[in-house]
Amino acid sequence: MRASGNKSITKQTKLSGDIEENTNLIQELFGSSIDVIFREFTFGFANKFRAVIVYIEGLTDRASINSDIMKPLMYDSNLQDPSLYTTDCYAKIKTAMLSVANVEELTSVRKLADHCLCGYAALLIDGFNQAFMINCQGWDKRAIETPPTESVIRGPREGFTENFITNISLLRRKIKDPALTVEAMKIGEKTGTTVALVYIKGLTNVELIKDLRKRLKKIKTDSILESGYIEQFIEDSPFSLFSTIANTEKPDIAAAKILEGRAAIIVDGTPFVLTAPMLFIESFQSAEDYYVRPAFATLLRIIRIISFFISVLSPAIYVALSSFHQELIPTALLFTVAASREGVPFPSFIEAAIMVLTFEILREAGVRLPRAIGQAVSIVGALVIGQAAVSAGLVGAPMIIVVAITAVAGFVVPNQNDSGAVLRIILLILSAIIGLFGIMIGLLGTLIHLSSLKSFHVPYLSPLAPLRPQGLKDSIIRAPLKSMFMRPAGMANRDPYRHKVNVTKSSGSK
Amino acid sequence: MKKLTTLYKIIAILILITLLTGCWDKREVDTLSIAVGFGLDIADGDDQIEMTAQMVKPSNISMPEKSSPQETCEAFWNASTVGEDTDKTIRLFNNKMSRDLYIADSQVIVIGQDLATRGIYQYLDYFLRDHESRLDVFLTVCEGKAKDIMSIKPQTESIPAMNIYDVLENGHLDMTSVSTRLIDFASALLSETTAPALPVIKVQSLGTQNAVVCDGTAVFQKDKLIGFLSEEDTKAYMWIKNQVSSGVVYVQMPAGKADYEIVNSKTKVGIHCDKSGKITVKVNITGNGILSSQIGTEDFSQPPAVIKIEKAVNENIKNSILESVQKTQQMHADIFGFGDLLNQKFPNVYDKLKSDWSSAYQKITLDISVNMKTRGSGRMMKPALTKKE
Numbered sequence: 001m002r003a004s005g006n007k008s009i010t011k012q013t014k015l016s017g018d019i020e021e022n023t024n025l026i027q028e029l030f031g032s033s034i035d036v037i038f039r040e041f042t043f044g045f046a047n048k049f050r051a052v053i054v055y056i057e058g059l060t061d062r063a064s065i066n067s068d069i070m071k072p073l074m075y076d077s078n079l080q081d082p083s084l085y086t087t088d089c090y091a092k093i094k095t096a097m098l099s100v101a102n103v104e105e106l107t108s109v110r111k112l113a114d115h116c117l118c119g120y121a122a123l124l125i126d127g128f129n130q131a132f133m134i135n136c137q138g139w140d141k142r143a144i145e146t147p148p149t150e151s152v153i154r155g156p157r158e159g160f161t162e163n164f165i166t167n168i169s170l171l172r173r174k175i176k177d178p179a180l181t182v183e184a185m186k187i188g189e190k191t192g193t194t195v196a197l198v199y200i201k202g203l204t205n206v207e208l209i210k211d212l213r214k215r216l217k218k219i220k221t222d223s224i225l226e227s228g229y230i231e232q233f234i235e236d237s238p239f240s241l242f243s244t245i246a247n248t249e250k251p252d253i254a255a256a257k258i259l260e261g262r263a264a265i266i267v268d269g270t271p272f273v274l275t276a277p278m279l280f281i282e283s284f285q286s287a288e289d290y291y292v293r294p295a296f297a298t299l300l301r302i303i304r305i306i307s308f309f310i311s312v313l314s315p316a317i318y319v320a321l322s323s324f325h326q327e328l329i330p331t332a333l334l335f336t337v338a339a340s341r342e343g344v345p346f347p348s349f350i351e352a353a354i355m356v357l358t359f360e361i362l363r364e365a366g367v368r369l370p371r372a373i374g375q376a377v378s379i380v381g382a383l384v385i386g387q388a389a390v391s392a393g394l395v396g397a398p399m400i401i402v403v404a405i406t407a408v409a410g411f412v413v414p415n416q417n418d419s420g421a422v423l424r425i426i427l428l429i430l431s432a433i434i435g436l437f438g439i440m441i442g443l444l445g446t447l448i449h450l451s452s453l454k455s456f457h458v459p460y461l462s463p464l465a466p467l468r469p470q471g472l473k474d475s476i477i478r479a480p481l482k483s484m485f486m487r488p489a490g491m492a493n494r495d496p497y498r499h500k501v502n503v504t505k506s507s508g509s510k
Numbered sequence: 511m512k513k514l515t516t517l518y519k520i521i522a523i524l525i526l527i528t529l530l531t532g533c534w535d536k537r538e539v540d541t542l543s544i545a546v547g548f549g550l551d552i553a554d555g556d557d558q559i560e561m562t563a564q565m566v567k568p569s570n571i572s573m574p575e576k577s578s579p580q581e582t583c584e585a586f587w588n589a590s591t592v593g594e595d596t597d598k599t600i601r602l603f604n605n606k607m608s609r610d611l612y613i614a615d616s617q618v619i620v621i622g623q624d625l626a627t628r629g630i631y632q633y634l635d636y637f638l639r640d641h642e643s644r645l646d647v648f649l650t651v652c653e654g655k656a657k658d659i660m661s662i663k664p665q666t667e668s669i670p671a672m673n674i675y676d677v678l679e680n681g682h683l684d685m686t687s688v689s690t691r692l693i694d695f696a697s698a699l700l701s702e703t704t705a706p707a708l709p710v711i712k713v714q715s716l717g718t719q720n721a722v723v724c725d726g727t728a729v730f731q732k733d734k735l736i737g738f739l740s741e742e743d744t745k746a747y748m749w750i751k752n753q754v755s756s757g758v759v760y761v762q763m764p765a766g767k768a769d770y771e772i773v774n775s776k777t778k779v780g781i782h783c784d785k786s787g788k789i790t791v792k793v794n795i796t797g798n799g800i801l802s803s804q805i806g807t808e809d810f811s812q813p814p815a816v817i818k819i820e821k822a823v824n825e826n827i828k829n830s831i832l833e834s835v836q837k838t839q840q841m842h843a844d845i846f847g848f849g850d851l852l853n854q855k856f857p858n859v860y861d862k863l864k865s866d867w868s869s870a871y872q873k874i875t876l877d878i879s880v881n882m883k884t885r886g887s888g889r890m891m892k893p894a895l896t897k898k899e
Contacts, residue, residue, distance in 0.1 A: 239517070323536045327614045327642065334544065334615060338568035341540045348538060433528055435535065 013109045019126035022109075023052055026122070029113050036116075043073040054112075055121035061138025065121055068100045069134055090128045098123075102135035114192060144170070147249035147271065149414070154291045159249045164194050164268035167251075171198060171264070174255035179203070182266075185216060188224035194268040195230060203495050204261055208456055212263055212276065227267040227274050234276075236454055241419040244455035246278040253287045261492025277455035277491065279462055281475050283415035284308070289478050297478035305476060307412035312423050314406045315352045316431035316439050318399070323348045324435030340396030349432035351395050355403040356428065358385070360421065363407070382407070458490035543609035544568070546586070547671025549656030550633055551622040553592045559625060559633060561599040562590045562657045563611060564671045571668055585668040588660055596636035613640065617675040618648045619692070620656040620711070626728065626735035631699065638696055645693040648678050651728040651735065653712040662713060662722055674722055678709055681724040685748050685757035686741050688727050699733060703849025703867040705838075706730040707747065710738065729843045737841045739834065746834030749827065750793060750846045752777040758802065761822040766806015770823045772799045773885060781851045783859050789870070791848055793878045795827065801887040811891035816884050824880035831878055842868035 015022045023038060030036045035057040043049050051073070055065060076097055094103055106112050107130050112122050119137030144166070147159030160167045168182055179201040187195045195216060199209055215234040224230060231245045232238060248254055249271050254264050257275040265274040284304045289297040321329055322337055329337060344351060362382045386400035410420055423446065430438030453460035463471025468489040473479035485498050549562035570585040589607070593599030604610050619637070621630055637643045652659045664673035682689035687709035698706040707727045714723045727739040727747065739747070748754050754777075759770045775797030782790045801810055801819065808815045838845055849867055853860040863870040 239514075322539050323533075326537075326539060326542065326612065331546075331615045331617075334539070335566055335568045335571050338539045338542070338544065338566075339571060341538065342569045344540075432536075433533055434531060 011108065011110050014107045015109060015112070015124070015129050015131055017127050017129045019050055019052060019124055022124050022131070023054075025109050026054055026112065029109060039070075041070065041074065043076075050126040052124045053121050054116060054124065055136075056116055056119070059117070059119040059137065059139050060121055061136045064100070064136035064138065065134075068136070069098060069121065069123060072097050072099050090125065090130075093125070094132060098132065098134065100134050100136065104133045105130045106133055107131070117192065141166075150249050150253075150287075152250075152286070152288045155287050156250070156252050158251055160251060160254075160266075160271040160273055162269050162271055164196070164266060167266050167271070167273065168196065168198070170251040171255060171258070171266075174251055175200070175258060180258075183213070187216065187219050187221075187230070189220075189222040191223045191225065193224040195224065196266045197263060198258060198266060199263040200258060203259075203492050204263055205491060205493055208263060208277070208491075211456060212265070216265075224267065226270045227265065227272045230265060230267055231274055236456065240449065240453060241422050242280065242416075242450065242453065242460070243419070244276075244278050244453060244460065246275045246282055246415070247272040248275065249273070250287060256287070256290070260487050261495075277458040278460075279455065279458065279488070280450060280460050281464070283413055285474070290481065294478050294480045298476075301476055301478060304413050307409040308416060308420065311406050311409035311412075312420050312427065313439070314402050314409075315356055315424060316427040316442075317436075318402045319348050319352050319428060320431040320435045320439055323432070337396075337398055340398050343393050344396050345394070349428070351399050352402075352428055352432075355386070355395060355399055356406070356425065358382075359403055359407050462490055463488065541609055542612040543607060544612050544615050546616055546669055547618045547620065547660060547674065548613075548616060549620040549622070549652075549660045550596075550625050550630070551656050552624045552628065555592070558592050558594060559596075559599065560590055560592045560657065561596065561603075562588050562660055563603055564588050564660050564669070565611075566669060584663070586670065588657070590657055596633045600636070612642070613637075614642045614644060616643065616647050617671050618650060618678070620650055620652050620659060620674065621708075622656045623651060623653055623735070626651050626708075626730075629732075629734045631733035634692065634695070637692060645696075646691045648675055649690050649692055649695055649708050650674070650678060650724075651708050651710050653710065659711065659713060659722060662720055664721070665719060670722070674711060677711065677722055677724055681709065682753070683756060685745050685754060686726075687724040687744055688747055689753075698847075701847070701850050702864050703844050703853075703871075704847050705843035705845045706733070707739075707843075707845040727845075729838070729841055729845055731843060736843065739837065742830060743834035743837055746831040747845060749775075749777060749795060749831055750779060750835075752779075754797075759799075759823050759826050761819065761826050763806070763808070763818060763822050765808045765818075766804065768801060768806070768808075768819055768822070769803040770799050770819065770882075770884075771802040772797060772882070774798055775882070779851060781848065781855050783852070783856045787859065789848075789852065789859075789874045791851070791874055791876050793831065793876060795878070795880045795882070797882050798885045799823065799882050800885050804887075804893055806893070809892045810884075810887040820882055820884055823882050827880045827882070828878045832876060835874075835876055839872045839874070842871065844868075844871045848874060 013025065015025070027036075027038070037053075037055055037057055039053045039055075041051055041053075043051060053065065053069060073093070094105070104115075106115065106122075112131055112133065115133045116122055119135070119139065120133045121136050123132040123134060125132075141163050142161050144158050144161055146157040150159075151157075158170060160170060172180065177200060180198065181201050182196050182198050184194055184196040186192050197209070197212055197216065212234070216230070219230070219233045221229070221233070227247060231243070231247070235244050237244060246257070248257075254273050254275060258264050262275045262277060265276065267274070284301055286300075289300060322341070326334060341348070346354070359382065362385075383400070383404060386395070386404070389395045390397045390400060406424070410417060413420070423442075427439055427442045430442045432438075434441075450461055451459075451465055459466060462468060463475055470486045471489050473484050474488075485500075486496050487498055489496075544566045545563045546566055547564040549564075551560045551562070552558075553560040564586055565588075567585055567587060570583055589603065591599050591602045591606070593602050600611060600613075619634070625633075634649075637647070638645070659674070660670050662670055664670055667673040667676065678687065678689060681687035688707050690706065690708050695706050695708070698704045707729055709724050710726050710728050711722055711724045713720050714725075715721075716723075726741050727744045728735055729737045729739060745754075745757070748757075752775075754772060754775045757772050759772065761768050761770060775795060778794045780792040780794070782792065784790075804810070808818070810816055810819070835846070844867065848871065849860065849864065852863070
């Protein structure tokens with residue numbers, strides 16, 4: 001069935017009425033991959049129609065092809081009537097015979113191939129210059145399970161999966177509003193990844209949606225493998241330490257963010273859904289905060305903020321105090337620190353740098369080790385190594401404590417792990433050069449940078465700076481849900497109220 | 511790309527600054543020799559002093575006691591040098607030792623009695639000026655040589671200087687000694703009429719062990735030691751200065767003896783000068799107390815008994831203050847700061863009198879009113895054994 005001649009297949013190449021020619025075109029496009037199947041068959045009265053189904057093994061549900069495409073065509077008696085062999089019988093095939101839920105008609109060969117790669121089966125019928133694209137997607141996918149990176153004590157345990165439709169369905173289950181819009185586009189020349197922009201029409205700012213759409217359409221690359229790629233292409237400050245687009249694996253978090261006026265970006269092939277814009281304070285908020293009691297949630301928030309500062313500042317402050325400002329250490333503590341530094345061959349800064357580096361190495365290794373050994377080389381293992389280092393006289397015991405606290409505190413705020421690690425090292429170097437003054441310079445620089453950072457035209461440090469009193473109800477404290485009646489400022493400008501505010505009348509009336 | 515060139519510029523500037531400054535002012539903790547206490551004594555030779563510096567051996571502090579007690583397990587060591595004044599002596603220390611002296615953590619400065627009579631300000635000026643020393647070190651005068659007191663190993667603490675610090679602080683709370691920091695001494699010297707007062711410490715045998723105790727006050731004229739006050743007189747000082755927070759007053763009554771514990775008190779001091787130039791100091795003390803121990807027949811659940819004891823306590827306090835002030839008047843030492851009080855209220859009179867304050871001070875009369883209220887009598891009302899004398 002090979003035709004002679006090499007025709008290069010462009011976007012404009014269309015199917016012809018000749019089934020052999022069409023088949024050859026498609027075969028040329030796909031090359032000699034073994035998983036592209038061409039099934040020829042005949043159907044109709046006296047087997048008048050010749051047809052070919054093109055599908056990709058592994059992407060399609062073979063049972064669906066068998067029972068929904070081939071069976072009705074081959075066994076159905078409708079087309080046994082010869083009088084139906086007229087020009088519109090092809091339409092009848094689509095409307096009356098194919099018992100599948102989703103059928104399109106295509107003429108472009110390129111588009112046909114794209115659809116096949118998404119799990120569609122192409123039905124080519126001799127004499128007909130269009131192909132029916134039948135959706136019978138079915139492949140092995142991960143079941144919905146608890147996301148490993150975000151586990152909660154109270155709250156739903158579903159997590160997004162790699163399947164695009166499943167993710168959208170999870171969001172739809174949370175927001176049963178017909179205004180929830182899913183705008184899909186394909187980004188990436190070679191990967192053709194489906195990327196969807198999800199928002200609530202009438203709630204989200206129109207400028208934000210336009211901006212996101214524009215930025216997404218501007219992406220010209222050959223591969224989008226993960227939402228992180230999209231993040232780096234559309235974000236405001238690619239060189240900043242702090243990310244301005246949030247990601248989450250849990251549908252309830254994504255739904256809550258959409259309801260606050262943000263937009264979500266779902267990328268096919270990854271369970272991490274992006275939400276934009278992002279505020280700095282979001283890294284300290286977790287889904288659980290809203291499901292537990294306000295006092296407890298406030299306590300947790302404060303602990304998280306303190307932990308972040310501890311994790312970033314501890315090594316730097318230890319080095320600054322013990323090398324430059326011994327007067328600031330209380331006398332009894334000074335003796336302990338002095339005792340621990342006796343006999344240690346390195347100056348304070350080298351000691352700190354070695355320990356921080358060792359911790360990062362251990363953490364990185366722990367992620368990649370096989371599960372059996374992974375547990376052994378955990379924090380406990382690190383502490384044992386630290387203890388051995390102290391006994392050998394290489395580092396001092398307070399240094400081990402400082403690094404252990406830094407490590408553990410760093411995991412309390414997992415969203416800022418990457419920025420925290422770099423900031424820690426920068427502050428450590430600054431403190432080793434000019435002591436507390438260096439730490440102050442570093443912190444001031446970070447503050448200036450954070451204040452000037454904007455995430456899709458919303459200031460990054462809002463609601464703290466610029467001060468939005470209503471927004472403060474959900475920052476360091478978590479006010480009861482009844483009193484959080486406004487959405488965050490800067491988002492959802494057209495619908496700023498979550499629920500109606502009750503104007504309390506004095507007792508007696510009503 | 512405009513943003514990026516700014517970034518490169520900033521990075522370049524930061525690197526240059528780093529290379530210029532280096533690690534300015536960095537010193538490691540193990541290059542310091544932490545001094546916790548100083549002792550000043552007279553040395554042989556004209557105008558020479560012997561300074562004892564007590565330094566900490568940090569690695570021995572948290573070490574548990576070894577089975578064989580050795581000298582080397584001590585957490586401190588004393589070093590003494592002879593020099594002409596503080597600055598020279600400290601530099602002699604720095605020259606002779608392997609590590610420089612770090613004086614920011616010093617807790618006490620002990621001054622030998624002999625040196626105190628010679629005048630001490632010239633030796634303390636260094637500590638007042640140096641930016642690293644703290645102005646709240648405790649000053650104290652000791653009986654005998656400071657070097658010896660600082661070698662006495664305390665039973666509960668590991669470092670003698672910290673022990674002396676605790677002894678002084680505790681004594682102040684128990685009304686047995688005043689508490690004078692370096693800054694208080696300096697401000698007393700700045701005033702033209704006030705006489706500084708320092709606590710006195712000495713070695714006393716408490717049973718089988720020697721211990722450092724504080725015992726009374728040393729009174730100075732400018733910076734020379736002129737006399738001592740006993741513990742009783744120190745109490746009056748604390749009453750007038752409103753530093754009494756706890757303490758016991760022992761009263762004797764016709765029906766028995768009682769100990770009255772003071773819970774809190776407040777003193778107000780006012781000064782009056784009438785037309786003839788007579789100066790009166792009004793002291794008004796109010797406070798609360800409880801009965802802490804008693805022997806006799808009084809039953810303190812009845813108001814008459816309570817009134818009796820309050821009267822006795824008030825009398826007792828009043829008399830003790832009067833006696834102490836008279837003693838200081840004989841010594842010509844205005845340790846209470848009445849001169850400064852006069853300066854605040856009547857500066858004209860003060861200007862006339864300040865040149866000869868010691869004689870003017872003798873003529874001051876006191877008008878004391880004490881009003882202590884009893885809050886309770888502890889757990890019992892009547893004593894378990896009413897002893898009829």
